[in-house]
Amino acid sequence: MFIVVLRSLLFVIVLFITTKLLGKKHISQLSLFEYIAGITLGDIAGEVILNSSLSVMHGILGIFVFAIISYLADVISLKSKTLRNVIEGTGTVLVEDGKLLEGNLKKEHYTIDDFSTLLRQKDVFSLAEIEYAVLEPKGMLSVLLKKENRPITPKDLNMKVPSEKAPQTIIMDGNIVYDSLTKAGKTPSWLRMELEKLGVTQDNVFLGQVDSYGELTIDIFDDKIKLAEAQERPLLLATIKKVQADLEMYSLQTDNKEAKLMYRKNANKMEQVKNKVKMYLGDNI
Known part of the structure; x- marks a missing residue:
């Protein structure tokens, strides 16, 4: 029993080191070759752990041999598209120009139920919505919807939107993350x-983040506490609108032509300012 425990701990370390050396690609969606290599590595480790008559060094050697083969396959794939297609496979088009290609579906041994399941995972429930679909080498389905079924984007409406950066986590488990701050x-x-x-x-504070606008968003340990809402951006936008409205009102109230012209001119400037900053202040109207 003690020997099994020791062997298990040893091979956990060996497999951990091997996986780290091979990189993140081998723990994401697996290609056919990576799938075979992963099964083989696990099988070698399991066999050596449970069978005391097998040499530990032989098991470690076998794992590293397969790891080297897998690593070399990755290197070759980077240098040759032909070999990359052989090792990793190629995508299979299942829908083209809105038409389902039954031959390609059968070629990949997929039933219409299997295909429908993949579509639902992409939030697509009707074949009529699809322009193009391809089954990727790693088993994922990529779908291009017909233009009329795609979500509307600000670009479609000729709207300019501010660029955003990834939020910075500045508080974690009640502790300040000074680097992120x-x-x-x-x-x-x-x-x-x-x-x-x-x-x-x-x-x-369980989690605190700063967004692209410099605003703090937090999640607290005690969910029963109701947080006050940040009002800086809405208040600033409301102030700009009020200044614009006041200037327009002054231009209507005065009989002095120069003053009226000045008020209108500045009201127009405030209108321009409002149009430029409202997308940053949470008003897209």
Whole structure:
């Protein structure tokens, strides 16, 4: 029993090192070759662990031989498209120009039920919605919807939208992540002030993130506490609108032509400012 435990611990370490050397590709969606290599590595480890008559060194050697073969296959795949197609396979078109290619479906041994399941995983429930679909070498289905069935994007509406960056996690499990706080361009004093606005303490924050607009979003340990909502952007937009409305009102109230012209001119400027910043302030109307 003790020998089995020791062998298990040893091969866990060996397989961990092997997987780290092979890279993240081998723990994502597997190609056919990677699938075979993965099964073989696990089978070698399991056999040596449970069979005390087998040499541990032979098992480790076998694992590293398969790891080297797998690594060389990756290198070859990078250098030759022909060999890459042989090792990793190629995609199979299942729908083209809105028509289901039954021959290719049978070639991949997929039934219409299997195909329908893959479509539902892509939130597609009708074949009529699809323009093009291909079964990738790693078993995933890529779908291109017909143009009329695709979601509308700001580009379709000729709308300009601000670029966004990945949010920075600045609080984790009640502790400040200072590197992320610096990347977000914020300081500990700013963070304390923002937490005071929300009415919470740092110790009660499970997760805190800063978005592209510099706003703090938090999740707290005690879900029963109701957080105050951040109002800076809505208040700023409301202030701009009020200034514009006041200027327009002043232009209507005065009889002085120069003053009327000045008020209208500045009201138009505020209108331009509002149109430029409203997408950043949460108003897309």
